[in-house]
Amino acid sequence: MTQNTRKHPDAGRSKAASAGGLSVGQGAALSIGAVLGTGVLTLPALAAEIAGPASLLSWLALILLSVPLAGTFAALGARYPDAGGVATYVRRAFGDRTAAMIGWCFYTAVPAAAPAAAMMAGRYVADAIGGGRATEITTAAVLTVIVWALNAVGLRLSGPVQLGLAAVLAALMVLTVVVALPHLRPDAVGPLLPHGWGSVAAAAGLLVWAFAGWEAMSSLAAEYRDPARSVPRATTIALITVGVLYLALAATTILVLGQRAGASAAPLSDLMALGIGPVARPATAVVAVLLTIGTMNTFFAGAAKLGAALARDGALPDWFAQGSSAGAVPRRSLLIVGGGALLSLLVTSVAGLDLTTVMLLATSSFTAVYLVGSAAAVRLLPPGWARRGSVIATAASLALAVSIGAPMLWPVGVSVAAALYLAFRRRG
Template identity: 55%
Template sequence: MNDTASQPRDVPTARAAAPRATAPGTVATGRHTTGRYTTAQATALYVGAVLGTGVITLPAMAAETAGPASLVSWAALVALSVPLAAAFAALGARYPDAGGVSSYARIAFGDRLASVVGWCFFLAVPPGAAAAAFFGGSYVAEAFGGGSTTATLTAAALMLAVTCANAVGLRTTGRLQLALAALLVTLLVAAVVLSLPHARMANLQPFAPHGWAAIGPAATLLVWSFAGWEAITHLAAELRRPARDLPRATGAAVAVVGLLYLSVAFAVIAVLGSAAAETDAPLGELMAVGVGGDARKLAAVAALLLTLGTMNAYYAAAAKLGAALGRDGSAPAWLARGSGVGEVPRRGLAVVSGLALVSLATVTAADVEVRPLVLMTTASFVTVYAIGVAAALRLLPRGSGGRAAAGAALLAVVALLLMSGAYLLWPLAVSGAALLYLRLRRARTMVG
């Protein structure tokens, strides 16, 4: 596979589509046919990006925060996913580019906000990957023993496996994701179906033991589970026919993810009751109830598949984004190699993988709790969502379904921003670093 940075003529780059030169909604990319992903592979990538470590950990965390009322938080975020995913699908279909939301922000608002979006997404992936990998490792430790040592070593192994899979090439990534998505969906369905006969409606009472106000904090925590609707935009140019395939993949992914999340969340509370808030491995407990015996080992396999699928999709998307940022001048040019369609962004992948391993080492050495890492990461993704839907409102044609979806999503995203509270300091710091880099780069250019 050619590793030389290039950009096909039929894929608009963010640099070619400058804000003043391109009127919103004038770029049509429906004839783009140079990508390799099929609709099924794109759906699998989408499912893997969204349906991941959240389903193996956050039902318990949300139940601890809001009790059975956390089901309202789950339902609200599933509802939010529909317009949010539709808006990003419309953008990706019209502007298939490795820069994703960063490119849309550049077209709509200019280089500064594009850099902010790119940096927020790119630097959210390494700490998020560390937390996700540790979630998967915790299931292995629960099933086989070894405590934090087993969890940490498993997490590091997951990171290295995903790095190797992506280094082979994006085509391999798509096939791997398709297989992982099929396996993880099968395991989740089995866990829910086998455990639901043991559900008790009495476990839903009291419905809001911590008050109705707890639904907000639970929803903020659950954003982690729904982060990913923007991830596929970075790979849109890799689809064979983005204008046709991306909306189809998005609709299928929203349906699959929404149904599975609501089913698992309900089963965890209705079957486990108050014990749901006391376990670190709710899926393992569900499978133990439904299957009997030592089902925690099977749950550990499911957790590893879910974690691997999520990390696989995010490593691929972040590596492509890093290359696009280097190409467009928002990051060092050294990262630019691999931004073209079909190319492997190995330098971007190396940065993502290295920072993720550093994050894992830092968490292990400092004994940092997982919850703050989750909230820091979700604050970054909500920031990306806010700018992304604002760009959709500017770029998509008036009267189109995508633009209407963006308008509906914007109000909900603003509410999530407000609920993020102090954790917004992380994306604010990253935004400041991005703007400082641009300023220093321009200063060096003027001196040169």
């Protein structure tokens, strides 16, 4: 792609971006809401199960990785403000085929991610009312159907409601840390590195789930009043807030629950029960369900619209394109997303897959998106600190992909399928 073709569309987009009304504070709140998600319900315990107390190093590594990663997408958003986000940057850097491949990775990640998110809420329901695995799977199925139905009839949680749910989650994290602090038991932590250094890398691969969302900030860039100045500031606020909250909760889980942390199915409930009593368990379960509905609603709505847009652009069969216009409900694409999520949940139940395995399929897709998006930034950004940061982000994403291991075959397979489909369509 020539330099001239890059400049022309950006000029129009920059002018359009200046008409946005998003302030730095609002943008930071949206960014925090995009990153904070259902991972906090279970990930501190899952990471502790994999790496023990050394999982704190995994959390710290992901926080440090978020600095160049978020900075890269912030720089892209400030320079090329467009609602297409990562897909726009990848298309500009590597062409339509690679953009379609990344679009497929996003689209297929949701059917894998939604059951994992729903199962997290299911663990909290099972912790409150009993029933074990059966309650966990049943709750996940019910939540999937509810969110699917809400989207099918065109009901969407408004922006303020989504922000409110994110605020509730942040408040729950703070409250959990505060009520659990008097019960610190450093002597019960156990060996700091019980499973070797490899376990730290493995835990980091899983924790990508908790930090997925930095790419969403680039899609919001066109909504700021002054993208070039506001996006970096909002990103800095979000980075500090998210980093502090995650690290505080992970440390509290290990220092309070000790060696029991890895075996906890509902760590927030366990921590809250220590400070408040048994009544905290059903209350935390209700909050977990509401937060999960909000997160899954965003997943389903965004993926369904993405599928329709991919079909509109020729990257999926034309049948999917229904509902791609603004304000329309993409029911056909949603049918695939919801049906795929239920099928994924069925396979998980029948095969007896654990939550970690299911989550790694989703985090592998997120990692692939970060890797290709960062590589696009290396090609698009001018020489300077932002470009150096994108080089670091690309290298770190590649290392993360290696640490995830075999599950990375999932996005590779999806990308190959996308390329084959495009080749077949063009021949036809």
